[in-house]
Amino acid sequence: MEPVTVDGKAFAPREGNSSQVDLRVNIGSLQLQNPVMTASGTFGYAREFEDFVNLQRLGAVVVKGISLSPRAGNPPPRVVETACGMLNAIGLENVGVERFISDKMPNLSVLGVPVIVNILGDSVEEYQEIARRLAEVESIAAIEVNISCPNVKKGGVAFGTDPQMAAAVTQAVKGVSRAPVIVKLSPNVTDISLMARAVAEAGADAVSLINTLIGMAIDLPTRRPRLANVIGGLSGPAIKPVALRMVYQVAQTVSIPVIGVGGIASADDALEFLLAGASAVQVGTANLVNPRTSEEVVAGISAYFRQHHIASVRDWIGALQVS
Amino acid sequence: MEPVTVDGKAFAPREGNSSQVDLRVNIGSLQLQNPVMTASGTFGYAREFEDFVNLQRLGAVVVKGISLSPRAGNPPPRVVETACGMLNAIGLENVGVERFISDKMPNLSVLGVPVIVNILGDSVEEYQEIARRLAEVESIAAIEVNISCPNVKKGGVAFGTDPQMAAAVTQAVKGVSRAPVIVKLSPNVTDISLMARAVAEAGADAVSLINTLIGMAIDLPTRRPRLANVIGGLSGPAIKPVALRMVYQVAQTVSIPVIGVGGIASADDALEFLLAGASAVQVGTANLVNPRTSEEVVAGISAYFRQHHIASVRDWIGALQVS
Amino acid sequence: MSQFQQNVELIRTESMTRDVVRLTFHAPDIAATAHPGQFIMVQTTTTGNDPLLRRPFSIHQVNNNGALQILFKVLGRGTELLAKRQEGEFVSLLGPLGKGFTLDNGDASCLIGGGMGIAPMLFLAHSLRRQGKTPTVILGARTGDELVPLLADFQQLGVVVQAVTNDGSFGSHGFVTDIFKDIHFPAHSINPIVYTCGPRPMMAAIFLQCQHKNLSCQVSMETTMACGIGACLGCAIPLKSGGYAHVCADGPVFSAKDLLWNL
């Protein structure tokens, strides 16, 4: 078989069965069979999707953010649709780390798919304590640290907007975690590369981005905010251009793997994020619209690579042609 | 006529002819007949819209950004559609301040609508020099300072992301400008309130927000960025939730008027921005889709106020009910 | 408890009133497993991502031939788009979703539907009849136009419908609560039960009456929803015991006494 040249870059087709493509990627010490994950908070505890998705086909599932103590979440309304997107203010409702380990993990660990646990806290100590508890659970494939939360000890400034605080959280979690540590970056910053560099230097094994953009919606008839929480997080196709730009930017800044998130709803979307330099992607809001999306993205990437004779996803990652 | 109570807040209907509503707003020393402007870069030099809009019905028109010297702009492609939005990388193509004054202003000043001139520069001195030249033109109603540009003297950091630099530009322009000075804020910052406060303290008569979010799009078949400039500015309905949130936030921070921009395509959208605390609004991308939008927004606000017995737009501005 | 995501054929569209539409789909898998009170999430767009989210609708009726109906009022963009879909087109449905009405425990029941809350009552009445029960049915609407086109379907089931309209244009003049006030179950009834769906204030008033009458009351609740399958936690509803339930997974039917009503 001839090597295929695309815009001057040679893509070496894989030997042997040309209908097989190598989709494996590494996130720190974790090897995934393919680069497609689900995004935290949009895939429940995975079981909700068993009727729609063959979970074993996914690269990994990332579960809803877990805090030290259970949280009831925000009063409703918690979600509102916007143009090509949605705002959510779930308020990080979750069962807390203890019940997560006792009630949820046993179910999760038998699904045959790597489970990544998203965590959140109000202080460095809280993040660390959650990570310490999770380190006891062997079947956890990785920790994803959601740093978009406000630091209650530092006057409520979000960990995700201050490089020093983000580095401190990363270091604290990394220090106690057995599994690779992914730090999930907030897009609500002036320079996301700065944040990425800070957490990379603090020892993060990977970064994922983007979390939601902060937004708001107003109900004209009642003259009130449409979310009880007033503001919420914007996600969905509307934010894809912002996510893609930030992934491109960060992938050029840090050498650790970048996981692209934001508005991915199809294999084409995922392929674009990989081109921009992401080593893996997460499907978020699209799961809520079409619960089969994540598996369709895996299948679509395979089909595309077969059709275009791309032997390995590693040849594709970062292959964007910028003249 | 009875005063109307809406959610506990009394709206006093205007005396006399109840079908007339008072839409007048003040931006610094400038009084506008209504709060609806066009956004810079989306309304050409206004003449392009004469077949569609009765320009005299608008509050003001804001013209395309003007630099000291003419700029050719970026190579194509310069625009690309995204989900409920678009990216542009026009590259600030403009005729330069001299030809603007000699060729464009004579036409603009006879339109019967206040003309606001958007300006941009690579250094504080450049901004000031443009403002100084424009100060000689009496018919200019206000200057809008676009601070999203990189400061070439300070290593290319955008004026719009550094409070000190933004304040310096504001002060410099304000010092030479005869007309009120509006500073247009970038949303690509961690804390837009900080930026607003900095320019307010430096003497800005008003702030307008938001400019575009930085985004990117990729063309899968060619594996290239879809904009020749790689990155561009995201605008349109997709960004409305972000704009609304920032306007709400800034309106609670500064006491100077806030002009709301971002995804406004209807009177309902405009009414929401006014509720959130904007004293005026700008219609941007919507002009490109429906060139009549700006006039329709004016008419729609009037109709809504008449129907709901709101006597004056000043009773509506900031009337959002947050419990 | 299987759930399906399927592109199914729209086999019949009916304009019930100016702004109430009934759609019939050929959706045998969903129809076969559906229980009364469950709902489906319907994709409203055919191209593009705006509106982005599916819309929830109670299952109005199913039959053995795989037909599944929804009945809805055109309110905004999503329902507008759905109302425009033509027979023969395909529509993506997700369902059956949520927990429906509990049917088994009582021998006497009263079904109270108000406005579009009538939608799930047809399926419920049908299922109760199949169990050999004869529920009392109270249907309320703003005006007669919204009620009349629905009566025949209930009557076909052999149930007696008490109609009430807010404007008195059909049936009694007033509200469903005015009728329910005077309903008295036979003294020997075992676990008599009230099923209701409609505007929140209506359901709250019915629940209050049930408390006085010592009747158990099942309510079908609405919230804004993103996913409908328990994935996003967007559809929270406050519980009397504190915290929240999720309407799409724990409901939409709840025992009224478990909810926080702020009565």
Next chain:
Amino acid sequence: MSQFQQNVELIRTESMTRDVVRLTFHAPDIAATAHPGQFIMVQTTTTGNDPLLRRPFSIHQVNNNGALQILFKVLGRGTELLAKRQEGEFVSLLGPLGKGFTLDNGDASCLIGGGMGIAPMLFLAHSLRRQGKTPTVILGARTGDELVPLLADFQQLGVVVQAVTNDGSFGSHGFVTDIFKDIHFPAHSINPIVYTCGPRPMMAAIFLQCQHKNLSCQVSMETTMACGIGACLGCAIPLKSGGYAHVCADGPVFSAKDLLWNL
């Protein structure tokens, strides 16, 4: 030079091939003021903001009864949506836009349309015929299916069409350039002119031949556009003299010699 934004009735839809569609609107104001080579911007959505922007199409033909036609290939979401619109529906048009072909200066002309670049050539041929001129017409397409349905309209105008297909399935086998190569205007022609629209490489090749033949050449250019009315400066095209022109306002028809071709 008035421009209109109007909701007009779609009075006829024609499937020319599997993916080429012709739509006829009743748009008397736009039709009455349109010049060949001008275009319209068409709204593709009926609800929602996705796709957000209008799509540009050359005016294919107009008549005295206010009919206006576009001819297009289904490529992406916008053209897909347009292809689905039904007769009797209303569509928002913006036009006539841009600067069309210059008709007045010559007495001999050759019209060369390739692919969807054929679209504006019908209107142009029609206008030239009304001026009593008899243009030479070369139409090229990938395959015969794309050409055949269009021939009758040109023939009705009384012009001779030279057809060429890349696959040889109809007319000559090859490219429009192969035909044009052998076209020689009468020696006494005053300002003979070549009008062309099609893929950029085709137009570049035609322009090159024109330069050799010393013929003036007008090209109708495409770029991505947001507004179509000169407001956004999105549709830049590099000029030979440096800087950019704007296709929607300065074009879409340009004198080929003014553009930067990178030949």
